[in-house]
Amino acid sequence: MDDRIEKRIELKAPISRVWRALTDYREFGEWFGVKLDGPFVVDEVTRGQITHPGYEHIKWEGLVQKMEPERLFSFTWPHPKSLEKKGYPQDYSKEPRTLVEFRLEKTADGTLLVVTESGFKKLPGDRQHESFRRNEGGWTEQMKNIENYVARKS
Amino acid sequence: MSHESRNSLAGKRRTHALVFTALGDPTRLSLVAKLCTGTPRSISQLTKHSNLTRQAITKHLRVLESAGIVHSVRAGRKSLFKFNLEPIAELREYLDFVSEQWDQALFRLKAFVESK
Numbered sequence: 001m002d003d004r005i006e007k008r009i010e011l012k013a014p015i016s017r018v019w020r021a022l023t024d025y026r027e028f029g030e031w032f033g034v035k036l037d038g039p040f041v042v043d044e045v046t047r048g049q050i051t052h053p054g055y056e057h058i059k060w061e062g063l064v065q066k067m068e069p070e071r072l073f074s075f076t077w078p079h080p081k082s083l084e085k086k087g088y089p090q091d092y093s094k095e096p097r098t099l100v101e102f103r104l105e106k107t108a109d110g111t112l113l114v115v116t117e118s119g120f121k122k123l124p125g126d127r128q129h130e131s132f133r134r135n136e137g138g139w140t141e142q143m144k145n146i147e148n149y150v151a152r153k154s
Numbered sequence: 155m156s157h158e159s160r161n162s163l164a165g166k167r168r169t170h171a172l173v174f175t176a177l178g179d180p181t182r183l184s185l186v187a188k189l190c191t192g193t194p195r196s197i198s199q200l201t202k203h204s205n206l207t208r209q210a211i212t213k214h215l216r217v218l219e220s221a222g223i224v225h226s227v228r229a230g231r232k233s234l235f236k237f238n239l240e241p242i243a244e245l246r247e248y249l250d251f252v253s254e255q256w257d258q259a260l261f262r263l264k265a266f267v268e269s270k
Contacts, residue, residue: 005252005256007253007257021267022263033259120249
């Protein structure tokens with residue numbers, strides 16, 4: 001059975017622009033919806049706090065694996081058992097992790113970004129994602145916020 | 155495991171890892187393929203047309219059973235194995251959930267890099 005997720009997206013922006021949006025911690029935070037404490041450094045952990053309304057209690061954590069300029073950015077991150085306030089883990093060190101990889105390729109009119117997330121077979125089966133799903137409105141709303149934000153800036 | 159307990163929180167503490175491991179083997183996948191038509195089958199029926207011994211097939215069925223993918227039902231003196239979709243569906247659901255979060259995040263990324 002498939003143990004990974006793969007996404008391909010064409011971006012009408014130069015590879016250098018996409019690289020910055022992925023690896024500059026402030027820019028990453030803007031589109032991902034997280035306030036990160038510091039920059040991404042290979043072999044180091046970057047932490048932050050999710051900014052989506054209603055999910056501000058959720059911590060973000062990534063251990064950077066690779067940073068090959070304009071080619072590959074990767075990190076591992078935990079999949080906590082529960083995203084609800086109640087039962088939300090304070091310590092991520094024991095949570096199983098997946099590997100997230102962003103691969104960039106130059107195209108005729110921009111950049112091809114391939115995102116893969118792998119290692120799901122390590123996750124125990126008690127993810128309580130149903131509660132998160134019920135609140136999907138939160139994500140949709142947040143997406144609109146970002147669209148508005150970007151529109152204002154441009 | 156009963157249907158009730160699988161739906162309870164305790165029931166959900168069965169591992170996806172177990173399902174992945176159970177399905178990560180060509181013999182077991184072929185057993186699932188034979189059983190997923192919905193018709194319960196006996197060990198002899200499942201051993202037929204395979205190069206493996208009855209013992210080996212039984213062992214693989216036990217692995218599938220422990221992951222909740224198949225379960226056995228008694229039919230007279232024989233044990234029949236029956237396919238159970240639920241653990242696979244649960245795992246699929248979690249992958250779908252993560253996948254959807256990525257779609258949304260990448261949509262935001264696209265808007266972000268293309269408008270500046």
